[in-house]
Amino acid sequence: MGLFSQSCGGVQAQTVGAEVQMAQATSPEDAPPPRRRPPPRLRVTPYYSPDGVYPRYNPGPDAVRECNATYVQEFRPSGTVIVPHMHCYWRRG
Structure with missing residues (x-):
């Protein structure tokens, strides 16, 4: 750990300026309408x-x-x- 601290001797921490930006939540009126999915198609x-x-x-x-x-x-x-087996098929009449 001592090796790391010697190589970074000239580094100083940054200070936060007077201007602090905060994320603003949008109001429900400004939000886009929710996307509606089409109803699922069932066969x-x-x-x-x-x-x-x-x-x-x-x-x-x-x-x-x-x-x-x-x-x-x-x-x-x-x-x-011995059991009965039946095989059926369609033909033109």
Whole structure:
């Protein structure tokens, strides 16, 4: 610490002058109006359709739903079971 104090021997502290500037708060009338954000846009899609099948695309006005049902084996901890599986798709009618 002694080395630092010797190298800065000719430095003096500055004094505050008679003029002191203070920050002034603006009145509410002078402030600009707050920015309003536009309301968020939410895209609403139906959670389900009345018949239980909701196509991921518009199949058209004359579309027909084709379904194939089969039985498949499923291996479960309690043993092998046979369960029905159904696969459906849309085709033009």
